[in-house]
Amino acid sequence: MPVDNKRVRGPEISQSPLLFLPPDSQISKVSSSSGRQGARGNGDIRPLFARCGLVSQAKGSAYLEAGNTKIICSVYGPRETERKDETDMKSGRLVCDFRLAPFSCPKRGAWIQNAEERDLSTALAESLQPGACLHRYPRAQVDVNVVVLENDGSALAHAVTCASMALADAGIEMYDTVLGCALRQDEERCLVDPDLAEERAESSAENQGRVVVALLPNLNQISGLQADGEMREDSLTAAVRTCVEGCHRLYPVVQQAILRAVKKKAAPPPEK
Amino acid sequence: MAAGFKTAEPLEYHRSFLKESCRPDGRDLGEFRPTTLNIGSISTADGSALVKIGNTTVVCGIKAELAMPTVDAPDKGYIVPNVDLPPLCSSRFRPGPPGEQAQAASQFLADIIDDSNIIKKEDLCIEKSKLCWVLYCDIMCLDYDGNLLDACIITLLAALKNAQLPTVTINKEKDLPEVDTQHKRHLHINKHPVSSSFAVFDDEVIIVDPTTEEESLATALITAVTDEDDQLCAFHKPGGSSLSAEKLHDCISRAVTRNREINKLIDKVTKSIKSSK
Amino acid sequence: MATVQVGEAEKVYIMHGVRDDLRVDGRGCEDYRHMEIETDVVSNTDGSAKVSLGQTDILVGIKAEIGKPKPMVPDEGYLEFFVDCSANATPEFEGRGGEELGVELSNNLYKVFNNKHSLDLRSLCICPGEHCWVLYVDVLLLQCDGNLFDAMSIAIKAALFNTRIPKVHISEDEEGGKEIELSDDPYDCMRLNVENVPCIVTLCKIGHRHVVDATLLEKACSVASLLISVTHKGTVTCVRKLGGGSLDPDSIFEMTETGKRVGKMVHAPLMELLQKEESLGRERTKVGFLA
Numbered sequence: 001m002p003v004d005n006k007r008v009r010g011p012e013i014s015q016s017p018l019l020f021l022p023p024d025s026q027i028s029k030v031s032s033s034s035g036r037q038g039a040r041g042n043g044d045i046r047p048l049f050a051r052c053g054l055v056s057q058a059k060g061s062a063y064l065e066a067g068n069t070k071i072i073c074s075v076y077g078p079r080e081t082e083r084k085d086e087t088d089m090k091s092g093r094l095v096c097d098f099r100l101a102p103f104s105c106p107k108r109g110a111w112i113q114n115a116e117e118r119d120l121s122t123a124l125a126e127s128l129q130p131g132a133c134l135h136r137y138p139r140a141q142v143d144v145n146v147v148v149l150e151n152d153g154s155a156l157a158h159a160v161t162c163a164s165m166a167l168a169d170a171g172i173e174m175y176d177t178v179l180g181c182a183l184r185q186d187e188e189r190c191l192v193d194p195d196l197a198e199e200r201a202e203s204s205a206e207n208q209g210r211v212v213v214a215l216l217p218n219l220n221q222i223s224g225l226q227a228d229g230e231m232r233e234d235s236l237t238a239a240v241r242t243c244v245e246g247c248h249r250l251y252p253v254v255q256q257a258i259l260r261a262v263k264k265k266a267a268p269p270p271e272k
Numbered sequence: 273m274a275a276g277f278k279t280a281e282p283l284e285y286h287r288s289f290l291k292e293s294c295r296p297d298g299r300d301l302g303e304f305r306p307t308t309l310n311i312g313s314i315s316t317a318d319g320s321a322l323v324k325i326g327n328t329t330v331v332c333g334i335k336a337e338l339a340m341p342t343v344d345a346p347d348k349g350y351i352v353p354n355v356d357l358p359p360l361c362s363s364r365f366r367p368g369p370p371g372e373q374a375q376a377a378s379q380f381l382a383d384i385i386d387d388s389n390i391i392k393k394e395d396l397c398i399e400k401s402k403l404c405w406v407l408y409c410d411i412m413c414l415d416y417d418g419n420l421l422d423a424c425i426i427t428l429l430a431a432l433k434n435a436q437l438p439t440v441t442i443n444k445e446k447d448l449p450e451v452d453t454q455h456k457r458h459l460h461i462n463k464h465p466v467s468s469s470f471a472v473f474d475d476e477v478i479i480v481d482p483t484t485e486e487e488s489l490a491t492a493l494i495t496a497v498t499d500e501d502d503q504l505c506a507f508h509k510p511g512g513s514s515l516s517a518e519k520l521h522d523c524i525s526r527a528v529t530r531n532r533e534i535n536k537l538i539d540k541v542t543k544s545i546k547s548s549k
Numbered sequence: 550m551a552t553v554q555v556g557e558a559e560k561v562y563i564m565h566g567v568r569d570d571l572r573v574d575g576r577g578c579e580d581y582r583h584m585e586i587e588t589d590v591v592s593n594t595d596g597s598a599k600v601s602l603g604q605t606d607i608l609v610g611i612k613a614e615i616g617k618p619k620p621m622v623p624d625e626g627y628l629e630f631f632v633d634c635s636a637n638a639t640p641e642f643e644g645r646g647g648e649e650l651g652v653e654l655s656n657n658l659y660k661v662f663n664n665k666h667s668l669d670l671r672s673l674c675i676c677p678g679e680h681c682w683v684l685y686v687d688v689l690l691l692q693c694d695g696n697l698f699d700a701m702s703i704a705i706k707a708a709l710f711n712t713r714i715p716k717v718h719i720s721e722d723e724e725g726g727k728e729i730e731l732s733d734d735p736y737d738c739m740r741l742n743v744e745n746v747p748c749i750v751t752l753c754k755i756g757h758r759h760v761v762d763a764t765l766l767e768k769a770c771s772v773a774s775l776l777i778s779v780t781h782k783g784t785v786t787c788v789r790k791l792g793g794g795s796l797d798p799d800s801i802f803e804m805t806e807t808g809k810r811v812g813k814m815v816h817a818p819l820m821e822l823l824q825k826e827e828s829l830g831r832e833r834t835k836v837g838f839l840a
Contacts, residue, residue: 007370149331
């Protein structure tokens with residue numbers, strides 16, 4: 001391990017207290033009998049709070065809260081691209097940086113971006129790209145920075161929604177907003193917008209997995225799809241359908257937030 | 273017209289305001305921007321706080337982990353503060369390892385924690401030379417509009433006040449720690465240091481709580497940290513124009529009143545959380 | 550990703566061909582290119598395989614080492630993937646050029662194997678909480694002509710099949726200290742059950758249809774592809790949309806359907822082939838790299 005001498009260092013080894021919990025209090029399984037938290041139906045998404053334009057320094061920004069999941073995103077640019085070696089200069093580049101704050105998960109994360117975060121950055125970029133009119137920004141790049149302040153499940157899905165709101169707030173030309181929705185399949189049960197406990201719960205079922213869908217609602221195009229686990233093909237298709245429905249359900253909230261930001265910006269200057 | 277003037281001649285623009293003893297955002301020279309505080313909003317952290325000073329937004333999350341104490345100090349725990357300036361908070365920061373400013377801020381906080389004894393590190397010891405707590409205080413800037421240090425110290429203090437640690441006992445048979453998350457305790461805050469930052473314009477005019485723009489135009493920057501007993505904990509003036517002792521004294525006395533205001537604010541917010549529970 | 554430049558006219562030609570289920574090299578939309586597999590090609594690994602799929606050439610080597618189990622799963626071993634993009638494959642990979650692609654490929658491999666049934670990780674455990682086998686799966690890209698994922702997954706499955714892990718015995722001395730002893734007999738080894746190891750099928754959307762096993766040329770005509778990893782039972786363990794384009798929900802459903810069908814069909818002949826090769830034993834003439 002290279003020594004990180006640009007940060008204040010702690011002890012070489014430290015362990016999360018969660019490793020020393022009495023064995024019976026370990027994270028429970030997805031119990032099929034008990035309902036979800038907050039009397040939520042299996043197909044319900046958590047109440048969503050969304051605002052645009054919170055980061056004063058950014059071209060556009062958005063903050064999104066779904067249950068305890070808290071995500072902030074800011075967009076800078078279009079500015080001159082840093083990478084000159086790209087062969088395709090006719091269209092702009094979308095550079096995404098996805099980060100989980102060190103305190104955002106039950107176990108503390110490191111400051112240095114890990115493989116999972118890099119993977120999520122790529123997934124985010126590929127989900128957003130079809131929504132943005134990048135050909136309008138030749139030789140330029142648009143930076144999308146996402147920080148997850150608290151991860152209580154469905155982080156990627158909400159990050160996609162949040163980022164597309166920030167892009168809209170920044171005035172980047174877009175074909176459509178991009179909405180994200182996640183799902184946890186456990187045998188025949190479909191839990192839409194799972195929280196962290198539901199997302200990470202161990203399951204011995206034959207047919208279980210996690211699905212994340214990014215949707216362009218008006219064009220009815222899926223711009224991002226990720227599925228992990230072990231699923232039958234028919235439940236996978238059903239899961240994608242359910243996610244698409246879920247996306248449509250959060251569309252009004254997103255629309256409202258963007259509209260609000262536009263109205264605020266377009267407000268006539270006060271009379272003197 | 274005003275906008276053009278601001279971009280073309282930023283320094284003259286600011287001077288024209290300072291001549292009238294006020295600032296472009298309408299503040300007096302000695303006025304802080306409105307400071308708001310939100311405590312305990314991140315449930316995955318053991319303690320957390322979000323501070324806004326004007327536009328500047330900083331969030332701190334504390335995570336406690338278990339470790340072995342060092343050989344030099346077998347009865348002390350660790351407090352590890354780190355400040356991050358992600359590309360999210362301003363276009364001036366790039367992704368990658370922390371830049372100079374972030375490193376300096378982290379070190380500044382580490383020094384204040386060590387020197388002023390915010391928390392007695394002995395309190396973090398569970399069993400001598402065997403087990404102690406490590407408090408990782410991770411501070412992230414979400415919106416950078418100047419006066420980072422003040423915001424960092426307030427959020428750190430508020431988050432430490434908010435932090436709760438589970439009870440740990442060592443199982444003698446297995447020689448392994450056992451954690452009880454049902455019974456949590458707050459940390460004892462020994463000292464309450466709060467900082468006040470100042471910017472010096474044209475070697476003489478001192479303004480309080482500078483924004484990014486004011487920081488970049490200033491000829492010197494000063495940060496004074498005092499505790500609740502009006503004692504000076506730290507004084508930071510990295511170069512810049514020289515100042516008379518008298519002026520520095522003014523800064524310190526302003527810092528003393530600021531300390532009272534902020535500690536009152538932290539207490540008020542902490543109480544309101546307790547009562548709402 | 551390694552790319553080629555394609556002219557507009559050529560694109561149209563390829564797309565029209567795909568529309569009529571006739572591809573440039575004469576294949577139908579759901580046909581793979583000619584594939585060659587050889588296992589046990591690198592003698593200093595515990596298991597290896599070389600797969601060539603058309604012009605795509607991939608070598609996989611597996612090394613088993615004793616490591617410490619992850620704290621969250623003390624009774625399981627684990628796999629580590631590393632994909633090396635050799636500059637031999639394409640000049641683009643020179644220096645650090647292939648790094649990004651390598652990380653992307655290995656990340657996806659982790660996802661494909663991130664489930665309980667792909668490989669019995671418990672069988673890799675030696676002593677819970679203390680020692681386990683760590684399988685380092687090193688993938689080397691020797692030549693790239695599209696469809697890296699499919700070729701990689703087949704090569705990994707073949708290499709895992711070929712892997713022989715030496716048996717270990719744990720002896721306890723009087724003070725309760727444990728000692729690991731490696732078996733002296735080189736033939737006394739453990740094999741892995743690769744029945745459930747999934748194969749990846751990448752489907753490229755070209756025009757209104759999708760094709761299996763796209764060459765680089767065909768890939769350049771497509772804006773989005775779907776990666777699906779399927780086990781022999783038809784269970785889907787991983788799906789990823791790749792590329793900068795978007796897909797119609799209906800075509801996604803069609804593609805997963807095709808992916809499952811094609812993926813299921815790959816497994817049986819692959820296993821048959823691997824078993825047949827093994828039954829030849831030492832008599833087998835090794836083809837090596839010059840085939």
